Amino acid sequence: MEKELGAVAVGAYTEIVAIYGPSEALAGETVSLRVDIKNLHTGAIYIASLARVDGLDLTPTPEYATVDPGATQSFSYSFTMPQTDVIFEAWSYYWTGTEWYQDDSRRVSIRLKTLAAEFRGFEVTEYVAR
Amino acid sequence: MQEVAVRNIEIEALPGQKLQIMRGDTVRVHVAFEYRGPTMSVTPYASIGQIRLGVFDEIASNVGPAISLSQSQDWRAYTGYVDIDSSPVSPGTNYDLMAKLKEYPGETEVRLTDVIDVLGAAEFRNFEITEYVAR
Numbered sequence: 112m113e114k115e116l117g118a119v120a121v122g123a124y125t126e127i128v129a130i131y132g133p134s135e136a137l138a139g140e141t142v143s144l145r146v147d148i149k150n151l152h153t154g155a156i157y158i159a160s161l162a163r164v165d166g167l168d169l170t171p172t173p174e175y176a177t178v179d180p181g182a183t184q185s186f187s188y189s190f191t192m193p194q195t196d197v198i199f200e201a202w203s204y205y206w207t208g209t210e211w212y213q214d215d216s217r218r219v220s221i222r223l224k225t226l227a228a229e230f231r232g233f234e235v236t237e238y239v240a241r
Numbered sequence: 242m243q244e245v246a247v248r249n250i251e252i253e254a255l256p257g258q259k260l261q262i263m264r265g266d267t268v269r270v271h272v273a274f275e276y277r278g279p280t281m282s283v284t285p286y287a288s289i290g291q292i293r294l295g296v297f298d299e300i301a302s303n304v305g306p307a308i309s310l311s312q313s314q315d316w317r318a319y320t321g322y323v324d325i326d327s328s329p330v331s332p333g334t335n336y337d338l339m340a341k342l343k344e345y346p347g348e349t350e351v352r353l354t355d356v357i358d359v360l361g362a363a364e365f366r367n368f369e370i371t372e373y374v375a376r
Contacts, residue, residue: 137312226279228310231274236271
Protein backbone atom coordinates (compact mmCIF):
# COMPACT_ATOMS: atom_id res chain seq x y z
CA MET A 112 0.00 0.00 0.00
CA GLU A 113 1.28 3.47 -0.88
CA LYS A 114 2.27 5.43 2.19
CA GLU A 115 1.44 9.04 2.61
CA LEU A 116 4.25 11.50 2.10
CA GLY A 117 6.30 11.86 5.21
CA ALA A 118 4.50 9.07 6.97
CA VAL A 119 6.62 7.03 9.36
CA ALA A 120 6.71 3.31 8.63
CA VAL A 121 8.39 1.27 11.31
CA GLY A 122 10.37 -1.72 10.12
CA ALA A 123 11.06 -4.91 11.99
CA TYR A 124 14.64 -4.14 13.05
CA THR A 125 15.11 -0.57 11.80
CA GLU A 126 13.17 2.64 11.72
CA ILE A 127 13.76 5.74 9.64
CA VAL A 128 13.11 8.19 12.43
CA ALA A 129 13.69 11.41 10.45
CA ILE A 130 14.70 12.92 7.16
CA TYR A 131 16.28 16.35 7.43
CA GLY A 132 16.55 18.63 4.41
CA PRO A 133 14.98 21.58 2.61
CA SER A 134 11.33 21.52 1.64
CA GLU A 135 12.11 23.48 -1.53
CA ALA A 136 15.14 24.12 -3.75
CA LEU A 137 16.12 25.98 -6.90
CA ALA A 138 16.68 24.10 -10.14
CA GLY A 139 20.36 23.18 -10.37
CA GLU A 140 20.90 23.65 -6.67
CA THR A 141 22.61 20.88 -4.69
CA VAL A 142 20.10 19.44 -2.23
CA SER A 143 21.54 17.78 0.87
CA LEU A 144 19.46 15.47 3.06
CA ARG A 145 20.19 13.44 6.15
CA VAL A 146 18.36 10.20 6.87
CA ASP A 147 18.43 9.03 10.48
CA ILE A 148 17.89 5.30 11.02
CA LYS A 149 17.44 3.71 14.43
CA ASN A 150 18.34 0.17 15.39
CA LEU A 151 15.22 -1.44 16.96
CA HIS A 152 16.93 -4.79 17.49
CA THR A 153 18.31 -6.01 20.80
CA GLY A 154 21.79 -6.45 19.41
CA ALA A 155 24.16 -4.52 17.18
CA ILE A 156 23.38 -4.92 13.49
CA TYR A 157 24.65 -3.67 10.17
CA ILE A 158 22.33 -1.01 8.76
CA ALA A 159 22.44 0.38 5.23
CA SER A 160 20.37 2.89 3.30
CA LEU A 161 19.49 3.70 -0.28
CA ALA A 162 17.30 6.40 -1.76
CA ARG A 163 15.71 7.42 -5.03
CA VAL A 164 14.74 10.79 -6.39
CA ASP A 165 13.33 11.61 -9.82
CA GLY A 166 14.13 8.07 -11.03
CA LEU A 167 17.74 8.32 -9.90
CA ASP A 168 19.18 5.89 -7.33
CA LEU A 169 21.30 7.56 -4.67
CA THR A 170 24.01 6.08 -2.44
CA PRO A 171 24.63 7.70 0.93
CA THR A 172 27.68 8.41 3.02
CA PRO A 173 28.37 6.08 4.75
CA GLU A 174 26.94 3.24 2.67
CA TYR A 175 26.42 1.13 5.79
CA ALA A 176 27.36 1.11 9.46
CA THR A 177 27.35 -1.07 12.55
CA VAL A 178 24.70 0.32 14.87
CA ASP A 179 24.30 -0.54 18.54
CA PRO A 180 20.87 -1.44 19.91
CA GLY A 181 18.72 1.65 20.34
CA ALA A 182 21.29 3.86 18.59
CA THR A 183 20.61 6.02 15.56
CA GLN A 184 22.90 6.30 12.52
CA SER A 185 22.82 9.20 10.05
CA PHE A 186 23.17 8.69 6.30
CA SER A 187 23.89 11.73 4.11
CA TYR A 188 22.56 12.21 0.59
CA SER A 189 22.85 14.91 -2.03
CA PHE A 190 21.47 15.43 -5.50
CA THR A 191 20.96 18.20 -8.03
CA MET A 192 17.47 19.66 -8.03
CA PRO A 193 15.76 19.13 -11.42
CA GLN A 194 13.28 21.48 -13.07
CA THR A 195 10.35 19.93 -11.24
CA ASP A 196 9.01 19.00 -7.83
CA VAL A 197 10.48 15.72 -6.63
CA ILE A 198 9.83 13.01 -4.08
CA PHE A 199 12.81 11.76 -2.11
CA GLU A 200 12.26 8.18 -0.95
CA ALA A 201 14.69 6.47 1.39
CA TRP A 202 14.93 2.85 2.50
CA SER A 203 16.65 1.19 5.42
CA TYR A 204 18.23 -2.26 5.23
CA TYR A 205 19.74 -4.59 7.82
CA TRP A 206 22.16 -7.44 7.25
CA THR A 207 20.62 -10.82 8.01
CA GLY A 208 23.95 -12.60 7.80
CA THR A 209 23.35 -13.65 4.21
CA GLU A 210 21.66 -10.65 2.57
CA TRP A 211 20.54 -7.04 2.95
CA TYR A 212 16.89 -7.05 3.98
CA GLN A 213 14.77 -4.05 3.01
CA ASP A 214 13.01 -3.05 6.20
CA ASP A 215 11.65 0.48 6.36
CA SER A 216 10.96 3.37 4.01
CA ARG A 217 9.98 7.01 4.17
CA ARG A 218 9.24 9.74 1.66
CA VAL A 219 9.46 13.49 1.66
CA SER A 220 8.53 15.93 -1.07
CA ILE A 221 10.77 18.76 -2.21
CA ARG A 222 9.17 21.57 -4.16
CA LEU A 223 10.86 23.40 -7.01
CA LYS A 224 11.57 26.92 -5.83
CA THR A 225 10.95 29.60 -8.41
CA LEU A 226 12.46 33.07 -8.35
CA ALA A 227 10.79 36.24 -9.55
CA ALA A 228 12.87 38.54 -11.74
CA GLU A 229 13.75 41.72 -9.84
CA PHE A 230 15.72 44.76 -10.92
CA ARG A 231 17.02 47.73 -8.99
CA GLY A 232 19.28 50.71 -9.55
CA PHE A 233 18.91 50.81 -13.33
CA GLU A 234 20.83 53.88 -14.52
CA VAL A 235 22.70 55.45 -17.40
CA THR A 236 26.29 55.61 -16.24
CA GLU A 237 27.66 57.60 -19.20
CA TYR A 238 27.03 58.41 -22.84
CA VAL A 239 29.78 58.73 -25.37
CA ALA A 240 29.99 60.21 -28.88
CA ARG A 241 31.94 57.95 -31.20
CA MET B 242 53.96 68.87 -43.70
CA GLN B 243 53.46 66.41 -40.93
CA GLU B 244 50.05 64.82 -40.73
CA VAL B 245 48.52 64.00 -37.43
CA ALA B 246 46.32 60.96 -37.38
CA VAL B 247 43.70 60.89 -34.68
CA ARG B 248 41.36 57.98 -34.18
CA ASN B 249 39.04 56.43 -31.64
CA ILE B 250 38.29 59.78 -30.10
CA GLU B 251 35.44 59.54 -27.61
CA ILE B 252 33.66 62.39 -25.98
CA GLU B 253 32.21 61.22 -22.72
CA ALA B 254 29.53 62.68 -20.54
CA LEU B 255 28.28 61.58 -17.18
CA PRO B 256 24.56 61.71 -16.32
CA GLY B 257 23.47 65.33 -16.20
CA GLN B 258 26.36 66.57 -18.30
CA LYS B 259 25.71 67.79 -21.81
CA LEU B 260 27.16 65.94 -24.76
CA GLN B 261 27.75 67.78 -28.02
CA ILE B 262 27.73 65.61 -31.08
CA MET B 263 27.74 66.04 -34.82
CA ARG B 264 24.69 64.74 -36.59
CA GLY B 265 25.53 61.21 -37.72
CA ASP B 266 27.75 60.46 -34.76
CA THR B 267 27.08 57.29 -32.86
CA VAL B 268 26.17 57.77 -29.23
CA ARG B 269 27.07 54.84 -27.00
CA VAL B 270 24.86 54.78 -23.91
CA HIS B 271 26.24 52.76 -21.01
CA VAL B 272 23.81 51.34 -18.45
CA ALA B 273 24.19 49.52 -15.16
CA PHE B 274 21.75 47.75 -12.89
CA GLU B 275 21.39 45.01 -10.32
CA TYR B 276 19.39 41.84 -10.75
CA ARG B 277 18.25 38.81 -8.80
CA GLY B 278 16.01 36.03 -10.10
CA PRO B 279 16.06 33.18 -12.58
CA THR B 280 18.44 32.78 -15.50
CA MET B 281 17.35 34.91 -18.43
CA SER B 282 18.52 37.26 -21.13
CA VAL B 283 17.56 40.92 -21.38
CA THR B 284 18.02 43.57 -24.05
CA PRO B 285 19.16 47.11 -23.28
CA TYR B 286 17.36 49.80 -25.24
CA ALA B 287 18.10 53.51 -25.53
CA SER B 288 16.74 56.43 -27.43
CA ILE B 289 17.47 60.08 -28.19
CA GLY B 290 14.34 62.17 -28.33
CA GLN B 291 12.32 64.86 -26.67
CA ILE B 292 9.96 64.68 -23.74
CA ARG B 293 6.66 66.35 -24.59
CA LEU B 294 3.87 66.45 -22.02
CA GLY B 295 5.56 63.64 -20.15
CA VAL B 296 5.79 61.40 -23.19
CA PHE B 297 9.20 60.49 -24.58
CA ASP B 298 9.04 61.19 -28.30
CA GLU B 299 11.71 58.95 -29.77
CA ILE B 300 13.74 60.19 -32.73
CA ALA B 301 16.66 57.77 -32.88
CA SER B 302 16.85 54.53 -30.95
CA ASN B 303 18.46 51.12 -30.92
CA VAL B 304 18.95 47.97 -28.88
CA GLY B 305 22.28 46.78 -27.53
CA PRO B 306 23.82 43.34 -27.20
CA ALA B 307 21.77 40.97 -25.06
CA ILE B 308 22.84 40.69 -21.42
CA SER B 309 22.83 37.20 -19.89
CA LEU B 310 21.59 37.17 -16.30
CA SER B 311 22.54 34.27 -14.07
CA GLN B 312 20.17 32.69 -11.59
CA SER B 313 20.77 34.21 -8.20
CA GLN B 314 18.94 34.82 -4.95
CA ASP B 315 21.33 37.69 -4.21
CA TRP B 316 21.63 40.99 -6.06
CA ARG B 317 24.27 40.91 -8.81
CA ALA B 318 25.58 43.88 -10.80
CA TYR B 319 25.43 43.98 -14.60
CA THR B 320 26.35 46.47 -17.29
CA GLY B 321 25.44 46.91 -20.94
CA TYR B 322 25.43 49.44 -23.73
CA VAL B 323 23.47 50.65 -26.71
CA ASP B 324 24.84 52.37 -29.82
CA ILE B 325 22.48 54.96 -31.29
CA ASP B 326 23.00 56.37 -34.77
CA SER B 327 22.14 60.04 -34.44
CA SER B 328 21.52 60.58 -38.16
CA PRO B 329 17.73 60.94 -37.77
CA VAL B 330 18.16 63.71 -35.20
CA SER B 331 17.96 67.23 -36.59
CA PRO B 332 20.53 69.74 -35.43
CA GLY B 333 19.31 71.30 -32.25
CA THR B 334 19.87 71.63 -28.57
CA ASN B 335 18.62 70.05 -25.39
CA TYR B 336 17.67 66.63 -26.64
CA ASP B 337 16.74 64.05 -24.03
CA LEU B 338 18.00 60.52 -23.47
CA MET B 339 16.02 57.48 -22.38
CA ALA B 340 17.25 53.99 -21.50
CA LYS B 341 15.58 50.81 -20.27
CA LEU B 342 15.57 47.05 -20.54
CA LYS B 343 13.25 46.24 -23.40
CA GLU B 344 11.61 43.33 -21.58
CA TYR B 345 11.10 45.26 -18.33
CA PRO B 346 10.37 48.87 -19.27
CA GLY B 347 8.24 49.60 -16.24
CA GLU B 348 10.91 48.54 -13.78
CA THR B 349 13.91 50.07 -15.53
CA GLU B 350 13.12 53.10 -17.71
CA VAL B 351 15.21 56.17 -16.88
CA ARG B 352 15.26 59.57 -18.60
CA LEU B 353 17.91 62.27 -18.73
CA THR B 354 16.69 65.67 -19.88
CA ASP B 355 18.54 68.30 -21.91
CA VAL B 356 21.73 66.28 -22.22
CA ILE B 357 22.50 66.19 -25.95
CA ASP B 358 23.13 68.98 -28.44
CA VAL B 359 23.33 68.02 -32.09
CA LEU B 360 25.39 70.12 -34.46
CA GLY B 361 24.70 69.96 -38.16
CA ALA B 362 27.05 70.10 -41.12
CA ALA B 363 28.85 73.41 -41.77
CA GLU B 364 26.18 75.90 -42.73
CA PHE B 365 26.26 79.52 -43.85
CA ARG B 366 23.52 82.02 -44.29
CA ASN B 367 23.02 85.66 -45.10
CA PHE B 368 26.18 85.87 -47.13
CA GLU B 369 26.03 89.29 -48.74
CA ILE B 370 28.07 92.16 -50.03
CA THR B 371 27.68 94.81 -47.45
CA GLU B 372 29.48 97.60 -49.34
CA TYR B 373 32.01 98.28 -52.10
CA VAL B 374 34.49 101.12 -51.84
CA ALA B 375 36.92 102.77 -54.29
CA ARG B 376 40.40 103.05 -52.78
